[in-house]
Amino acid sequence: MNSQPLVLQALRQPGSLISLSLEDWDLLLRQARQANLLARLYVLLDEHGLLEQVPFQPREHLEWVHAIAERHTRAIHWEISLIRKALARVGVPIILLKGAAYVMADLPSARGRLFTDIDIMVPKDRLNEVEAALMLHGWATTHHDAYDQRYYRTWMHELPPMQHVRRSTVIDVHHAILPETAAIHPDPEKLRAAACALDGCDDIQVFSPADMVLHSATHLFHDGELENGLRDLVDIHSLLCHFDSLPTFWSDLAERARELELTRPLFYALRYATLFLRTPIPVDVQDAASTGRPNRLTLALMDSLFTRALMPVHPSCSDGLTGSARWMLYVRSNWLRMPPLLLARHLFHKAFFSPKAE
């Protein structure tokens, strides 16, 4: 494995890119594209006033993808206005999660971020009303298999994804941030109680700064699909750097993680953000977060898995063990989602009864 993929160098020190050869640019663009970070690269270079110094050909690619990122941001605003309209009469508080939250709260992590869907969170006892209202406004459920429906509705923390019949946009409606069947239960009530209203809107909210970081970390370190792993780590890095200026942010973070049972994901988030992106984190915060540290053996294993699986899915960022690292983390994520017996039953059903996707 290339010990330090170019894309990491780019994220840490955009200034150093100016001396790259065309050949290096070629490789950097390919790594960044696979990691879904190409538009982010444009933003970094732009913020450092370096775009003009990028050779013509790679700059073209950055400009091309910048147009797509701008379009995504416009589309998110539009889509959220339609979701608000659809849910206006239900009168439930909507909390925007992840990318949609970054865009609407105008956070730096939104710049150059590409989207596939919108995630929202509503109270569990209002799910039916929310689903009905969205259906009335053209969103339809996507998983038609009866087993899949039951899987989501009984065990998961979200409804099956809903897709709009005309615009094809997808919305994920959550009622918690981890599955019902997971071993840890960050209390959605606590998250909701701390949520902040967005400027100028009384019907949509986003998580508090600490909760936003914790959710992002939970998502990254409990999820088995790590194609966007580095992108998600960059989100966390960017949130930490941005919230750094808030007076109580750092002191709240580890305490809040304890309260929400999320000390482990916070530990990993801070560890790998520092390791890969050199995120400046106060020493006392790192100490406080070390309550989430696993034992030495587990940590050594996790290090060897995440240093591989968080890299872009590109041959230049892989070694002979990358494939198995991804697979093991996938298995681990399922392990974290469900108790063993239920998981075995679920996998058995998926393997032998569910219709095969062509």
Added chain:
Amino acid sequence: MKVSALSFQELGIRLKKGGIFLRTGSFVTHLQTSISSVADGIGLLYADYPLVEHAGFADFHVSLASPRTLRRWFKPQVLFLFDGKPAFKPLPLDQAFPTFEWGLNWCVSSHANRYLIIHAAVVERGGYAAILPAPPGSGKSTLCAALVCRGWRLLSDELALVRVSDGKIIPLPRPVSLKNESIDIIQRYEPDAVFSRKVSDTMKGTVAHMKAPSDSIAYATEPARAAWVIFPKYQAGAATRLEALPQSRAFMRVADNAFNYSLLGVRGFETMAGLIDASLCYDFSYSVLDEAIETFAALKPPVP
């Protein structure tokens, strides 16, 4: 160095080993494949295109390969890989060369957002470009092939690239894709034209590609000015008729045929408005190619 400087055998070996860096218009494609029908198609239709030696940089890294499944023994398939990742579902191996053409169109139309990209053929004469947008079945490629066989310069058979900064049309001359009866019609019309082998049973029926004229390839870096937007319609037995079209109607119809009009937002609108504003717009129905060529020869550029 041009592709033709390599013998068929050398080309095949290069494609198989490190791949070639092929320049088409303003894009460089790094192509790697060990499929012989692709090598044959490149050797035949891309003979006049420049190879970029010691490139170091390619806009698109593509390869065509057979998926490593059991199917390669009985119904072999081809995959179009964009930097190692499949961009589409696999197609029958026999369609490997058309798949390369379609895949390259996809590369350009889904990335190159410095251009307003319209699904249209573009031909040029005297610095003025005629854009022929292409609702399906309009016979745009047939007309385009006939025009370039009669002295018009080929800018593109498939993708009109309108530069957002100045509204100029950027050439992307590549082989002209013809389907079904059109193949025989153009082979009869221009017996000297070079064609790739016919491939049948594709999603578009039988297809074959006609080599772009050498002059068009030689001038592939020279942009043109938009002068006419013409909606062609081939109708058996129809009289040749060129009818002026209100610019407002033309605008909406061109927008319908654009890949990234809404993606570009305000810039898309402005570029489109500039294009329509600079052009005379027509509906054109025809059934006899010679008459169509005469009509095009008589087109007058717009008065500035």
